[in-house]
Amino acid sequence: QKEVEQNSGPLSVPEGAIASLNCTYSDRGSQSFFWYRQYSGKSPELIMFIYSNGDKEDGRFTAQLNKASQYVSLLIRDSQPSDSATYLCAVGADSWGKLQFGAGTQVVVTP
Amino acid sequence: SAVISQKPSRDICQRGTSLTIQCQVDSQVTMMFWYRQQPGQSLTLIATANQGSEATYESGFVIDKFPISRPNLTFSTLTVSNMSPEDSSIYLCSVEEVAREAFFGQGTRLTVV
Numbered sequence: 001q002k003e004v005e006q007n008s009g010p011l012s013v014p015e016g017a018i019a020s021l022n023c024t025y026s027d028r029g030s031q032s033f034f035w036y037r038q039y040s041g042k043s044p045e046l047i048m049f050i051y052s053n054g055d056k057e058d059g060r061f062t063a064q065l066n067k068a069s070q071y072v073s074l075l076i077r078d079s080q081p082s083d084s085a086t087y088l089c090a091v092g093a094d095s096w097g098k099l100q101f102g103a104g105t106q107v108v109v110t111p
Numbered sequence: 112s113a114v115i116s117q118k119p120s121r122d123i124c125q126r127g128t129s130l131t132i133q134c135q136v137d138s139q140v141t142m143m144f145w146y147r148q149q150p151g152q153s154l155t156l157i158a159t160a161n162q163g164s165e166a167t168y169e170s171g172f173v174i175d176k177f178p179i180s181r182p183n184l185t186f187s188t189l190t191v192s193n194m195s196p197e198d199s200s201i202y203l204c205s206v207e208e209v210a211r212e213a214f215f216g217q218g219t220r221l222t223v224v
Binding site: 049104 | 112144152153154155156159201203212213214215216217218220
């Protein structure tokens with residue numbers, strides 16, 4: 001059974017601080033890794049993807065991938081109240097791009 | 112990224128009836144996927160909609176319950192058949208872009224009463 005694990009939270013973060021979200025996956029054949037943001041009642045929105053080991057930065061977001069440890073993380077710098085949402089980690093293993101999702105981490109940014 | 116239009120956006124249905132959800136994409140895409148998000152849960156892949164052939168269903172999902180059509184490279188439908196309250200979920204259509212990123216339609220919130 002392929003699994004993607006995330007802490008459910010809620011993760012409470014003061015405004016302006018760094019939010020750190022973690023995700024582990026069980027399938028060593030996984031090739032693509034995604035972070036989606038989902039506001040309550042809305043569909044998931046892609047915010048980051050990463051394919052290679054190391055860090056990838058996009059604005060206030062940094063994704064980190066360590067395939068040896070089967071670990072992917074997302075850092076949100078200078079957290080804003082608008083970052084309050086559920087963040088879904090998704091992992092793709094085959095060429096069709098089918099994704100397996102974690103349960104999501106709820107982030108609450110407090111003013 | 113592709114623009115994905117999904118309808119209806121929400122519906123309330125009687126148990127035992129069926130609902131067909133439509134997904135329209137503004138460009139031709141090879142792969143289309145249907146996901147379900149039950150209340151408080153994450154997304155679960157129902158099936159991959161293949162153009163010109165039968166859909167490929169994931170474990171736990173069957174064609175009789177979730178028939179899927181894919182008549183061309185820009186359109187797909189998912190039908191939720193013989194509905195029960197357990198089918199109350201958000202149903203999401205997604206497409207795979209060139210770099211294998213999956214983008215989602217706005218979803219269909221289904222309530223079965």
